[in-house]
Amino acid sequence: MKDIFFNRKQIHQQQTRIEEDLNLEGCQPTTFPHTLSRRTSPSLQWLILLLIIFTSAISIFIHGKKISYFFRPIWDNPPRPFTRIPHFYAENVSMDHLCRLHGWSLRSEPRRVFDAILFSNELDILEIRWRELNPYVYRFIIVESNTTFTGIPKPLFFSDNRQRFAFAGSKIVYSMYPGQVGSNLNPFDLESGQRVAVNTLFQNAGVSTGDLLIMSDTDEVPSPHTVRLLQWCDGLPPTMHLELKHYMYSFEFPVDFSSWRATAHIVQPETHYRHSRQSDLLLADAGWHCSFCLRHIKDIVFKMTAYSHADRVRKANFLNHSRIQRIICNGDDLFDMLPEEYSFQELIKKMGSIPRSTSAVHLPSALIQDADRFRFLLPGGCFRELG
Numbered sequence: 001m002k003d004i005f006f007n008r009k010q011i012h013q014q015q016t017r018i019e020e021d022l023n024l025e026g027c028q029p030t031t032f033p034h035t036l037s038r039r040t041s042p043s044l045q046w047l048i049l050l051l052i053i054f055t056s057a058i059s060i061f062i063h064g065k066k067i068s069y070f071f072r073p074i075w076d077n078p079p080r081p082f083t084r085i086p087h088f089y090a091e092n093v094s095m096d097h098l099c100r101l102h103g104w105s106l107r108s109e110p111r112r113v114f115d116a117i118l119f120s121n122e123l124d125i126l127e128i129r130w131r132e133l134n135p136y137v138y139r140f141i142i143v144e145s146n147t148t149f150t151g152i153p154k155p156l157f158f159s160d161n162r163q164r165f166a167f168a169g170s171k172i173v174y175s176m177y178p179g180q181v182g183s184n185l186n187p188f189d190l191e192s193g194q195r196v197a198v199n200t201l202f203q204n205a206g207v208s209t210g211d212l213l214i215m216s217d218t219d220e221v222p223s224p225h226t227v228r229l230l231q232w233c234d235g236l237p238p239t240m241h242l243e244l245k246h247y248m249y250s251f252e253f254p255v256d257f258s259s260w261r262a263t264a265h266i267v268q269p270e271t272h273y274r275h276s277r278q279s280d281l282l283l284a285d286a287g288w289h290c291s292f293c294l295r296h297i298k299d300i301v302f303k304m305t306a307y308s309h310a311d312r313v314r315k316a317n318f319l320n321h322s323r324i325q326r327i328i329c330n331g332d333d334l335f336d337m338l339p340e341e342y343s344f345q346e347l348i349k350k351m352g353s354i355p356r357s358t359s360a361v362h363l364p365s366a367l368i369q370d371a372d373r374f375r376f377l378l379p380g381g382c383f384r385e386l387g
């Protein structure tokens with residue numbers, strides 16, 4: 001932001017200088033040698049004007065995204081507000097009691113649970129997710145593509161590391177989505193192509209009416225007690241969004257509760273895979289969303305160039321490894337962007353680094369059980385592996 005203000009100030013100074021020039025000319029027309037002032041001043045003015053236009057154009061070009069984000073509260077409307085469903089949970093409280101606290105009732109047997117995700121390269125978060133949900137899930141549906149959303153060929157990270165997920169065994173229903181290669185493809189089209197592929201997988205996996213189906217990105221992890229609640233209670237709404245606690249880089253940097261895209265469905269004949277707004281209902285505090293929670297710096301570089309907002313990589317040095325390491329340990333923004341907020345109050349509150357947390361309580365249990373292997377996701381572990 002400093003740059004913008006500096007530029008504005010510069011522009012203002014230059015403008016006043018021009019005004020002074022004009023005044024000078026107007027006030028003292030006779031004392032100056034006419035010919036000289038006529039010949040130099042107008043061309044000088046034009047030069048200055050051109051300079052101003054040029055520097056403004058350059059600064060808008062460089063900082064355009066930032067300027068427009070700063071003024072988002074003016075040009076953008078917040079999404080339609082959600083109706084939050086209060087969420088009750090404590091250890092060792094009976095399921096019957098929990099269902100009734102939500103206004104629901106206990107089922108005689110649990111629903112079958114299907115967990116459907118699009119996978120890119122988040123191997124560690126995938127392991128944590130599946131270990132967390134394994135006791136409750138009937139089928140893990142996973143789709144990965146051999147290209148990125150931005151049209152670059154990519155290794156099949158899941159397929160290449162499948163032995164790591166042997167613990168989930170025959171529950172895994174996997175499909176490779178053949179992507180398109182090219183630079184002028186629309187990332188959001190490729191993304192929606194993959195989402196269509198997930199729908200076909202639903203049928204192969206045996207998803208049927210009345211089952212519980214969770215749809216989310218790999219890094220949007222519902223908590224186990226949330227899944228248990230939804231599989232054991234009757235009377236819940238057919239489609240709910242899940243409000244997840246949003247973390248950046250690791251569980252050391254909690255951002256807010258802004259994550260809402262994950263959904264839980266009681267399957268109806270018309271249920272389809274989507275990753276957008278599908279309901280006004282949002283179940284409070286239902287899990288974790290850990291963005292850029294990747295082990296190696298090179299994984300982070302890959303994600304920065306591969307995902308749908310790759311246009312945010314505006315400068316080559318954004319991908320510099322030492323810059324990324326520094327940003328992770330500070331809790332700063334990888335794309336040097338402002339927070340996406342819809343009011344100036346929220347925007348200003350969230351500007352600057354994410355405050356560091358020292359709590360590793362109420363996190364996925366695999367993280368704590370294997371704290372050594374997952375040190376990079378825990379408080380105090382911001383240093384990433386090289387290579």
Ligand SMILES: *[C@@H]1O[C@H](CO)[C@@H](O)[C@H](O)[C@H]1NC(C)=O
Binds near residue numbers: 092
């Ligand atoms: C959990 O509840 C059971 C009885 O339902 C009780 O025996 C047990 O001690 C409780 N455990 C904890 C940790 O409170």
Ligand SMILES: *[C@@H]1O[C@H](CO)[C@@H](O)[C@H](O)[C@H]1NC(C)=O
Binds near residue numbers: 147153177178
């Ligand atoms: C992706 O897979 C499809 C089907 O196997 C193949 O035809 C295509 O060449 C692959 N693309 C890349 C970039 O590997």
Ligand SMILES: *[C@@H]1O[C@H](CO)[C@@H](O)[C@H](O)[C@H]1NC(C)=O
Binds near residue numbers: 320321322323
């Ligand atoms: C990355 O940035 C650091 C300074 O922050 C610089 O010393 C280093 O040469 C850069 N690396 C590359 C590959 O540009």
